[in-house]
Amino acid sequence: MNHETIADPRTIAEALRDGNLAQALYDEGAVIMEDVLLTLHGDAHRKRRLLEFGVFRRNFFKHYETEIFVPTLEQSIAGDLAAGRAELVDLSYRVTMNLTADFAGIDRPEGTREETLNLLHLVETFSQGATLIHSTRDKDEVRGEVRAALERFDPLFLAPSVARRRALLAEVEAGIRPEEDLPRDVLTVILRSGDPEEFTPDMLRREVAFYLQAGAHSTANSTVHAFHDLTEWGRAHPVDKARMRSDPIFLQRCVHESLRLHPASPVSMRKAICPHALANGHRMEEGDLVSLDLYRANRDPAIFGADADSFNPHRTIPVGQNPFGFTFGIGTHSCLGRDLDGGVVPKADADPETHQYGIVTRLVRRLMSEGARPDPDDPATEAAHTARPNWGRYPVIFDPAEAWT
Ligand code: HEM
Incomplete structure (x- = not known):
């Protein structure tokens, strides 16, 4: 069996659309x-994608960003704001774990920090199973842990979430409850229209x-990278720092530049x-493998210019x-969460009032608006437990002098 690695963007783009190539990164992680x-x-795949795409029906993004994101963020960040400081990796995981659970359809009836951390711990184990291909640990041991985590997940989170949705669906079908009362999440869509x-x-x-x-994981890591890149750029470019505050579309442009440099799945x-x-x-x-190096393709100078390796929100992006x-x-497998997290790429006439910015931009904006800046007494450190270049700890303080009030 041959295994080739490709970093040429045109070949990657065609491979990702090619029906003769199937997903291969997760074969070892079949347990999950x-x-x-x-x-x-x-x-x-087409049938399942069409079904689950049903979550994004009418007004979904407006509903998600206002009715789910805002209260979830405020609930998650309140304690950190009161303390005047936060550890950004921890905070981003807590926020995004709650958001992702809302999207997937997993209830957290207690709404406590402990409950979120409990779910997060289970999801970390699932994630170790998914990325078994890169694991340096004994793979069967990891598989055993994943099976045990799935067993715990069922009674604690999945079964109550299924039961609540089945009851709501029955009431909607009986005509005693309006359609709008149904949660807008993947689990509801599957229970309602999936093939049993x-x-x-x-x-x-x-x-x-x-x-x-x-x-x-992808949302949390991307948020911390974006906060760091924007802070560093703002420190060296005061005019742009002021613009990040006054021009949210420019702030989103900065976040997109950071997303380019740090793809969560390299x-x-x-x-x-x-x-x-x-x-x-x-x-x-048949059976040969190809790795598509998204990290290197995203830094291709022929597309992004001679300085493609560095952060520059003013670079020219070629049309298309x-x-x-x-x-x-x-x-084929393009991310279903793209517009949710990255928002819509703005057209020249985008209206800042109604534009869809995406969760990562909104989160970074909220942090900046509270004057978040790296804690000078507790410098950030890189993650040690993974080969992926992510932040492990990123302590920030909320500096009232920097806040946008
Ligand atoms: C910054 C955050 C995110 C990044 C960088 C990201 C990245 C990706 C990438 C690269 C893929 C394609 C993998 C491949 O072709 O092998 C993917 C697929 C997917 N992502 Fe995301 N993702 C993010 C957030 C999310 C969120 C928040 C959700 C759910 C709400 C999500 C749901 C999915 C799903 C369902 C697929 C599979 C689509 C399919 O196979 O048809 N992602 N993501």
């Missing part, structure tokens, strides 16, 4: 990833667990389902290119 949306192929033969109890559990870990992997040639001429036999490069993937 078997037959979830991200690993399905062909018709089965496809969604066995184990499959349902894996699908919901997949959503929890797909959204939480590599995608595909396997050929039949003999096949990639756009660069590389020939693959995403400002965040391949960070959310493209094609």
